[in-house]
Amino acid sequence: MITGHRTMATSHEIKALQTAPLLEVDCLKAYYKMQLFGVDREVRAVDDVSLKIDRNEIYGLAGESSSGKSSLIKTIAGAIRPPLRVVEGSVRFSFKDGERDIYKLSPQELSAIRWSHLSYIMQGSMSVLNPVRRIKHAFVDFALPHVNVKGADFTNLVERHLKRVHLDPAVLQAYPHELSGGMRQRVTIALATVCGPEFIIADEPTTALDVIVQKGVLLMLREIQQELKSSILFVTHDMAVHANLTDRLGIMYAGRLVEEGRTRDLFKRPLHPYTAHLISSLPRIGDEAPKKGLEGSPPSLADPPPGCRFHPRCPLSIDICRREAPPLVEILPGHRAACHVAQADPTRVEAVL
Amino acid sequence: MSPNLLDVENVNKIFARGGIISRSVNHAVNNVSFSLAADKPEVFTIIGESGSGKTTLAGMILNSAAPTSGRILFRGKDLHDVRSRRDRLEFMSHVQAVFQNPFDAFNPLKRVDRYLFSAAQTFTECRTTDKVEERVDDSLRKVGLSLAEIQGRYPHEMSGGQLQRVAIARALVPNPSLIVADEPVSMIDASLRMTVINLFKKLRDELGVSIIYITHDLATAYYISDRLIIMQEGRVVEGGDARTVLAAPQHPYSIKLREAVLSVEGAWRDEPITEAMPAVAS
Numbered sequence A: 001m002i003t004g005h006r007t008m009a010t011s012h013e014i015k016a017l018q019t020a021p022l023l024e025v026d027c028l029k030a031y032y033k034m035q036l037f038g039v040d041r042e043v044r045a046v047d048d049v050s051l052k053i054d055r056n057e058i059y060g061l062a063g064e065s066s067s068g069k070s071s072l073i074k075t076i077a078g079a080i081r082p083p084l085r086v087v088e089g090s091v092r093f094s095f096k097d098g099e100r101d102i103y104k105l106s107p108q109e110l111s112a113i114r115w116s117h118l119s120y121i122m123q124g125s126m127s128v129l130n131p132v133r134r135i136k137h138a139f140v141d142f143a144l145p146h147v148n149v150k151g152a153d154f155t156n157l158v159e160r161h162l163k164r165v166h167l168d169p170a171v172l173q174a175y176p177h178e179l180s181g182g183m184r185q186r187v188t189i190a191l192a193t194v195c196g197p198e199f200i201i202a203d204e205p206t207t208a209l210d211v212i213v214q215k216g217v218l219l220m221l222r223e224i225q226q227e228l229k230s231s232i233l234f235v236t237h238d239m240a241v242h243a244n245l246t247d248r249l250g251i252m253y254a255g256r257l258v259e260e261g262r263t264r265d266l267f268k269r270p271l272h273p274y275t276a277h278l279i280s281s282l283p284r285i286g287d288e289a290p291k292k293g294l295e296g297s298p299p300s301l302a303d304p305p306p307g308c309r310f311h312p313r314c315p316l317s318i319d320i321c322r323r324e325a326p327p328l329v330e331i332l333p334g335h336r337a338a339c340h341v342a343q344a345d346p347t348r349v350e351a352v353l
Numbered sequence B: 001m002s003p004n005l006l007d008v009e010n011v012n013k014i015f016a017r018g019g020i021i022s023r024s025v026n027h028a029v030n031n032v033s034f035s036l037a038a039d040k041p042e043v044f045t046i047i048g049e050s051g052s053g054k055t056t057l058a059g060m061i062l063n064s065a066a067p068t069s070g071r072i073l074f075r076g077k078d079l080h081d082v083r084s085r086r087d088r089l090e091f092m093s094h095v096q097a098v099f100q101n102p103f104d105a106f107n108p109l110k111r112v113d114r115y116l117f118s119a120a121q122t123f124t125e126c127r128t129t130d131k132v133e134e135r136v137d138d139s140l141r142k143v144g145l146s147l148a149e150i151q152g153r154y155p156h157e158m159s160g161g162q163l164q165r166v167a168i169a170r171a172l173v174p175n176p177s178l179i180v181a182d183e184p185v186s187m188i189d190a191s192l193r194m195t196v197i198n199l200f201k202k203l204r205d206e207l208g209v210s211i212i213y214i215t216h217d218l219a220t221a222y223y224i225s226d227r228l229i230i231m232q233e234g235r236v237v238e239g240g241d242a243r244t245v246l247a248a249p250q251h252p253y254s255i256k257l258r259e260a261v262l263s264v265e266g267a268w269r270d271e272p273i274t275e276a277m278p279a280v281a282s
Helices: A011-019 A069-077 A107-113 A135-146 A151-164 A169-173 A181-193 A211-228 A239-245 A263-268 A273-280 A319-323 A340-344 B054-061 B085-092 B112-123 B129-142 B160-172 B190-207 B218-224 B242-247 B252-260
Strands: A023-036 A039-053 A058-062 A084-095 A098-101 A118-121 A199-203 A231-235 A248-253 A256-262 A329-332 A335-337 B006-017 B024-036 B043-048 B069-074 B095-098 B178-182 B210-215 B227-232 B235-241
Touching: A023 A069, A039 A069, A039 A084, A039 A248, A039 A256, A058 A069, A058 A239, A069 A084, A069 A199, A069 A231, A118 A181, A135 A151, A135 A169, A135 A181, A151 A169, A151 A181, A151 A211, A181 A211, A211 A231, A211 A239, A211 B252, A231 A239, A239 A263, A248 A263, A248 A273, A256 A263, A256 A273, A263 A273, A273 B190, A319 A340, A329 A340, B006 B054, B024 B054, B024 B069, B024 B227, B024 B235, B043 B054, B043 B190, B043 B218, B054 B178, B054 B210, B085 B095, B085 B112, B095 B160, B112 B129, B112 B160, B129 B160, B129 B190, B160 B178, B160 B190, B190 B210, B190 B218, B210 B218, B218 B242, B227 B242, B227 B252, B235 B242, B235 B252
Parallel strands: A058 A231, A058 A248, A118 A199, A199 A231, B043 B210, B043 B227, B095 B178, B178 B210
Antiparallel strands: A023 A039, A023 A084, A084 A098, A248 A256, A256 A335, A329 A335, B006 B024, B006 B069, B227 B235
């Protein structure tokens, strides 16, 4: 219904695109470059990250604060401002109507793909919605320029879409403060999905919500993803959410992707000691074994440790970890990890659990 | 018989809104009672979602707000009578607080050690610089830090986990017997969270400090608490031994809360949505 305005590609091209991954991030380096009193300073927030996201897939991204996950998604969305700059690498999308390299587009082309092809669900629903305007105005402001319907048709489209996210269309007349936190978050999800985008970036959409509400919102997000057949890049530090929602999972540590694979494989058999720790330290109801915290603190990205960035906190670190940064290589089928120890012997990491 | 450490007796807190014509009341805390024994330090957990009144209750235990009705007794003394500066200082040296976001709790323009020094000067008998530093170093060592590590540093130079441990060290300076921790780990990264949680365990076991742990996270509550209460809209809907309650909740709300906890095993992954449409607030 809303794809009509897109220029249709030939069937041959569509077939070729359908097999290609929707998003390809290739050796991406994005640094914050600053000059303070004539001294150059750079913070390597995204350092040599490569990943692929397929169609109809929920890709999870986990990592602690200041691990560079927010910088990475901003770079992928093409929403970066100085001092954050892309130093190297590319971000390519294969949308249904053609391939786009985010950093070769003009600002007009970039804003044309926003919302209709690429949308963003933000964390704080209260800061997305204007507190002094009704919800319907948010839909008009965000979505109307990206669909080719107007007036009553647009209202119909929005109302039909609100029912999909389990909201009463009466919310359109409400002000943000009249809605509960869960409903506001549903509204922001509805805003991001109303144009049927192919790629959705969700930045901690449920972190601020209560447990019971969170479950409902996550289920709804999955349902709408399956309906639209779009892909979601889902960012959160909550491993339990990843276990329940995502198909594949990438773990970031200090600006680098350290492990990636199918979520179930990662939980069953983590190959990086950091992932192993994240999973084993999760408290569970019914499990009374003592859990250990990780020693040390996350490294500063302005001055990361040499070699593997995890080595000062790693229980398995060996001599080579201090000197050489391990590459992210496939160790088991479809399961990549950047760890010298795991590359030599994948069973070693399980021993720490 | 010596009095209990803390008695909360039929406490209510009512916030009124509006004027004479359009008056509405918000019953934030509704008839809550519990007590903590003086001779047995424990981790007492208050579980509730946002709006359940758990933070209001914490504010009343810290004597920063007065209950509308009911009494809170600390060592047999009604908090209502703790009014004079001397009494308040005396009370605060026994009951300390740790808050949710350590980056909000510390002023970014102030060095973190100043908080510790001023706590030592206000609440303890230490007057000379040496004594104060010794006292501060002592409580920092209890949380696995030292004065040498944090002296002269600003909040932005430290990680969330370190800063939260400094906040706990600050609370420990006067040797309190009760710490009220309001969501102390929800802003902390996963790899550091268990360090802070284990620290609370250590405080209970080694220093004999009772802890009121306020959270919405059932998994960490299960991990550290001895007893807990579950609050919904100001009322206590269920309470008792933590393991028993969380293993087999009885009240419908507790059951719902327990079922909403995401397990790592991914139990509801392919479950269909059965939830009804939420109604619009009028």
